Amino acid sequence: MSGTAGGAPARARLSRPAEITRRGLVDAATAVFAQHGFSGGSVRLITTKAKANQAAITYHFGGKEGLYREVLIAARDAFEKMGLLDEEGARTLPREEALRLFLRQYLLPLVKRNQFSRYLRIFAWETLSPTAVALKLSAERPFPMVVLSSRIVERFLPAGTSRRDGLVATLWLANQPMTFVRNAELLSREPFNLSFDAASVDELVETLAGLCLGGLGGSGPVRHG
């Protein structure tokens, strides 16, 4: 046994057969973990999807956890490079607009069905019950969702807010869209009947923005412009 179980040490070109196997496993794992979570996603399902052998996971990634780690790193990278909102936007945009972009970014997977949305569903699983893998990864470098939530929150809370209240509000804001991502299934059925086309996600963003901006005391959804 001599797999490359470590991270990604200067791997060779994608045409190499072994690299194709790696990529296939990571892609399949992304889909499976998005649907079933880490503990619920089985390596047998992943290898079947990837048309690879079960032993390949141990060989290439050292095990299920190593493979999940690769998926999480790809997810973090994707959000850092391709998100609707980056850290600078969270600091410089009008704060209400930054909040809306934040909510939209983390509600869009309700309608889209691409790689990006799979990453988001994995994050939703992590906000349920964080895995050891994600906690370790997050300790090395925080995930964009947490960073953005923090940046936005600090633009709303008054200057004298205690550190504790700031942390609580950051955790709170990060969980606002995730609540609905987790309950997407529920929202699509009776009695909600949210169809999750682009328009209904827009509505949800506005409703949620209204709650986050004004709380229950606010005068309903806050409209643009």
Next chain:
Amino acid sequence: MSGTAGGAPARARLSRPAEITRRGLVDAATAVFAQHGFSGGSVRLITTKAKANQAAITYHFGGKEGLYREVLIAARDAFEKMGLLDEEGARTLPREEALRLFLRQYLLPLVKRNQFSRYLRIFAWETLSPTAVALKLSAERPFPMVVLSSRIVERFLPAGTSRRDGLVATLWLANQPMTFVRNAELLSREPFNLSFDAASVDELVETLAGLCLGGLGGSGPVRHG
């Protein structure tokens, strides 16, 4: 095989040995499911705790799901009979006070370690990924948390609010305290260091009440009186 796998059809007095086994299993299951969730809690752990035989679960409850159903029913009954806030209170108390009681009721398990708090942690698991058992039970008669959330929300939202927005807000409010119950472990460590004594839960209730009442746009935590 001739167990009483059905609900609770006029069972005999508690002194009956079989009834002691039943109660022991339900109590042990409550603790185990609170800690590990339904799918994560094993019947072996439950029967060990209850000093009962594994087959007893199938015999008395028809299986793991039947046992969980009993636990959920006990939890629902407990909240309906002993909660800080009942449906009438949610309708008649000053709405801010009703909201605070709601939040307090569902944040208290962070500090208490009794049967009541175990029920709440089970609800927290259910808000993560609802089990089929709970969905069915909830369809027959909704759980107090949902009913109370709905009653409170409808006292805040303006009269013209759409049915959809009302449902979304109800789901939203019900998830506000659960976010922190789920993340209790996280909150007790760095960088939060919330110790979860009575006082820090009071603070958390106030912080969260401020966010729910005024949103991020509110002027920080809203104080009593």
Next chain:
DNA sequence: TTCCGCCTCAAACGAACGTTTGAATTTCAA
């Protein structure tokens, strides 16, 4: 062509899961 390291493969391993079996025991009314 030969050889060696990288990689894949079918198969099996050991552990954990919920459930079932069938005999033994206990309970309780007659």
Next chain:
DNA sequence: TTGAAATTCAAACGTTCGTTTGAGGCGGAA
């Protein structure tokens, strides 16, 4: 006290899980 029903018990069943095994295929440098 007796006998049938209710309940308990140790053991095993069948499935799924993540991982390991060891043989074999493959490709590129010598």
